[in-house]
Amino acid sequence: KAGNAAPGEPLQGGANVLRHYTDEAGFNAIQESQLLLPNRRGQVFATEKALNPSQAFEELFIGAPTHAGRGDYVFELVPRQGVTFVAGKPGELIYNGTVRFGRHVDVRFAGRNPYP
Secondary structure, three states, rough: OOOHHHOOEEEEOOOOOOEEEEHHHHHHHHHHOOOOOOOOOOOEEEEEOOHHHHHHHHHOOOOOHOOOOOOOEEEEEEEOOOOOOEOOOOOOOEOOEEEEEOOEEEEEEEEEEOOO
16 A cells, blocks of 8 residues: 555555645646646656645645645546556655556546545
């Protein structure tokens, strides 16, 4: 299970529900493109944690003012077979490259963060 994986240990596709948190602008761009685009290092981040907006902001985005609102929206994703996310820091999963909906992951939920 990825939540207990050591850094560098893979999470095999089809096993767990992953979550990608974002803000409204990111949500709209992702919905339009059906892609999770990587950062400058070529990485897309996800987690298994179901966090409310303030928890996501504090735990995942370390309360950085530049990341305000990034826990307000969430995508629940199920990796397809053969798709590997690698454990990074505790609670963090990383995919190297662009994540394509319907190819790399299936979207189980997309919308405003529903977690209490």
